[in-house]
Amino acid sequence: xxxxxxxxxxxxxxxxxxxxxxxxxxxxxxxxxxxxxxxxxxxxxxxxxxxxxxxxxxxxxxxxxxxxxxxxxxxxxxxxxxxxxxxxxxxxxxxxxxxxxxxxxxxxxxxxxxxxxxxxxxxxxxxxxxxxxxxxxxxxxxxxxxxxxxxxxxxxxxxxxxxxxxxxxxxxxxxxxxxxxxxxxxxxxxxxxxxxxxxxxxxxxxxxxxxxxxxxx
Numbered sequence: 001x002x003x004x005x006x007x008x009x010x011x012x013x014x015x016x017x018x019x020x021x022x023x024x025x026x027x028x029x030x031x032x033x034x035x036x037x038x039x040x041x042x043x044x045x046x047x048x049x050x051x052x053x054x055x056x057x058x059x060x061x062x063x064x065x066x067x068x069x070x071x072x073x074x075x076x077x078x079x080x081x082x083x084x085x086x087x088x089x090x091x092x093x094x095x096x097x098x099x100x101x102x103x104x105x106x107x108x109x110x111x112x113x114x115x116x117x118x119x120x121x122x123x124x125x126x127x128x129x130x131x132x133x134x135x136x137x138x139x140x141x142x143x144x145x146x147x148x149x150x151x152x153x154x155x156x157x158x159x160x161x162x163x164x165x166x167x168x169x170x171x172x173x174x175x176x177x178x179x180x181x182x183x184x185x186x187x188x189x190x191x192x193x194x195x196x197x198x199x200x201x202x203x204x205x206x207x208x209x210x211x212x213x214x215x216x217x
Contacts, residue, residue: 001027002027002028002029003027003028003029003050003051003118003119003122004029004031004047004049004050004051005022005028005029005030005031005049005050005051005052005053005118006030006031006032006033006034006040006043006044006047006049006051006052006053007019007030007032007033007034007052007053008033008034008035008037008039008040008043008044008052008053008054008055008058008063008066009034009035009053009055009058009084010035010036010055010057010058010059011055012035014055014107015033015035018030018053018084018114019033021111021114021115022114022115022118025115028115028118031047031049032047032049035058035059036058036059036060036061037058037059037060037061037062037063037065037066038060038061038066039060040052040054040058040061040063040066040070041061041066041069041070044070044079045070048079049079050080050121050122051080051081051082051118051121051122052070052079052080052081052082053082053084053118054066054067054081054082054083054084054101055083055084055085056083056085056092056096057085063083063085063096064083064092064095064096064099065099067081067083067096067099067100067101068099068100070100071099071100071101071102072099072100073100075100078100078201080102080121080122080124080202081100081101081102081121082101082102082103082104082105082117082118082121083096083101083103083104083105084105084106084107084114084117085104085105085106085107086106086107086108097204097208098208100201101204102120102121102124102202102203102204103117103120103121103204105117124202124203154197154198155197156193156194156197156198157193159180159182159190160190160193160194160197161215162180163176163180163187163190163191163194164194164206164209164210164215165210165215165216166179166180167191167203167206167207167210168206168207168210168211168215168216169216170207173187173188173191191203191206194206
């Protein structure tokens with residue numbers, strides 16, 4: 001199965017670099033390029049790529065607004081958007097994830113991590129650049145008390161809470177099976193139950209919920 005990727009960045013050199021990296025990998029295909037956020041939204045809605053790589057600072061419509069239009073809470077059939085940027089700012093990471101992005105990667109993360117992030121996004125998982133993960137989690141912890149007051153208790157089971165905590169710490173399904181000594185199918189069952197109970201559409205939203213709710217400290 002070929003994963004179809006859309007590139008959205010206002011710098012042609014960056015788009016070319018991403019294309020060269022991705023198209024060297026079997027099973028990845030770049031199906032389009034956009035040089036601004038408005039064009040990115042139009043192309044993504046028309047082409048329905050498996051993953052859209054979205055820069056933040058772009059003309060006409062910025063990447064955060066474009067992400068919200070493609071993957072935000074009000075989108076009926078959301079697309080998978082991976083934000084890839086040079087801006088290592090906590091508030092941008094937080095806003096991108098809340099806008100529906102399924103991951104956040106810095107452009108200097110390297111080819112290997114870029115490819116890994118694309119595959120993770122296509123599989124409904126999340127990948128955030130390791131260099132910003134700790135600060136990002138601290139940001140969620142700092143704001144969790146205010147947000148907890150607005151959230152109803154979803155009544156997760158203890159095992160579901162364990163899985164949610166593991167996701168918030170960036171664990172993959174395979175790592176969760178090892179940590180909790182449960183099968184992969186059981187992990188997936190718990191994930192589906194958690195998503196239903198907290199109205200999350202993907203792992204990223206589970207992780208955000210866990211940190212904002214103070215489940216992980």
